[in-house]
Amino acid sequence: xxxxxxxxxxxxxxxxxxxxxxxxxxxxxxxxxxxxxxxxxxxxxxxxxxxxxxxxxxxxxxxxxxxxxxxxxxxxxxxxxxxxxxxxxx
Numbered sequence: 001x002x003x004x005x006x007x008x009x010x011x012x013x014x015x016x017x018x019x020x021x022x023x024x025x026x027x028x029x030x031x032x033x034x035x036x037x038x039x040x041x042x043x044x045x046x047x048x049x050x051x052x053x054x055x056x057x058x059x060x061x062x063x064x065x066x067x068x069x070x071x072x073x074x075x076x077x078x079x080x081x082x083x084x085x086x087x088x089x090x
Contacts, residue, residue, distance in 0.1 A: 001089040004057050005082070011050045018043035054078055061085070 022039035025032045058074035069077070077085055 001060050008053050011046055015043050015046040
């Protein structure tokens, strides 16, 4: 689980950077819609992979709790209470 959480965090950083570049290329002084769209597509691809990782991490939480925590709650925990999830699986 620790490796999965680290991978999620790394991908979130990559996605944020791609989104920042997409916005950068839409500013008046650097306007290039094509480059912005490329970064948007990169961000979308990262998000798809990230969503799969969230699902895998949530499944691990569901398994670890023998179903006492359902997948929706597990995904919410990963998004909103990640520090606690890290501590539990440390």
